[in-house]
Amino acid sequence: MIPSGRVDPVILGHLLGQHRDLHARLLALRADFAAAHDANPPSAKAVRDRLLELRDHLRDHFVQEEQGGFLEESIARMPRLSVAAREVVAEHPRLLAELDTLLDKLPARDVRDASWDDAALGFAAFSDHLLAHERNENAVVQQGYNEDFGFSD
Numbered sequence: 001m002i003p004s005g006r007v008d009p010v011i012l013g014h015l016l017g018q019h020r021d022l023h024a025r026l027l028a029l030r031a032d033f034a035a036a037h038d039a040n041p042p043s044a045k046a047v048r049d050r051l052l053e054l055r056d057h058l059r060d061h062f063v064q065e066e067q068g069g070f071l072e073e074s075i076a077r078m079p080r081l082s083v084a085a086r087e088v089v090a091e092h093p094r095l096l097a098e099l100d101t102l103l104d105k106l107p108a109r110d111v112r113d114a115s116w117d118d119a120a121l122g123f124a125a126f127s128d129h130l131l132a133h134e135r136n137e138n139a140v141v142q143q144g145y146n147e148d149f150g151f152s153d
């Protein structure tokens with residue numbers, strides 16, 4: 001249990017480490033979409049399952065961020081970060097909704113079918129949005145703690 005107002009740096013490091021895991025998941029999905037026209041493309045079910053897994057991870061990750069107190073702690077340490085921190089948190093439901101929409105529209109057909117073109121574009125856009133979100137979030141936390149956690153990008 002973390003005493004209120006104090007954040008365990010180990011837990012904070014763990015949370016920021018999850019961003020690396022999310023990057024890896026995005027890269028795997030990017031490879032899936034890129035392989036759609038290869039000799040051995042992934043099955044539609046495999047891509048859907050990976051996206052569902054990403055959604056579950058993302059939901060848990062956002063809950064941990066919102067309940068972990070890291071953003072609040074950053075604001076307490078540096079009040080000028082409050083606007084940026086609020087914007088970051090407000091993006092969580094939007095990102096989940098974007099991923100849900102992508103999943104809702106995911107074609108059931110073989111990934112080589114042209115019906116997957118929109119899904120590939122949608123995923124690329126979502127991926128950009130999520131990476132920009134994590135960059136902003138890392139910036140808020142790193143500035144708040146005045147520490148470099150090694151997430152320069």
Ligand SMILES: [Fe+2]
Pocket residue numbers: 062065088092133134137
């Ligand atoms: Fe976040």
Ligand SMILES: [Fe+2]
Pocket residue numbers: 019061065134137
């Ligand atoms: Fe995050």
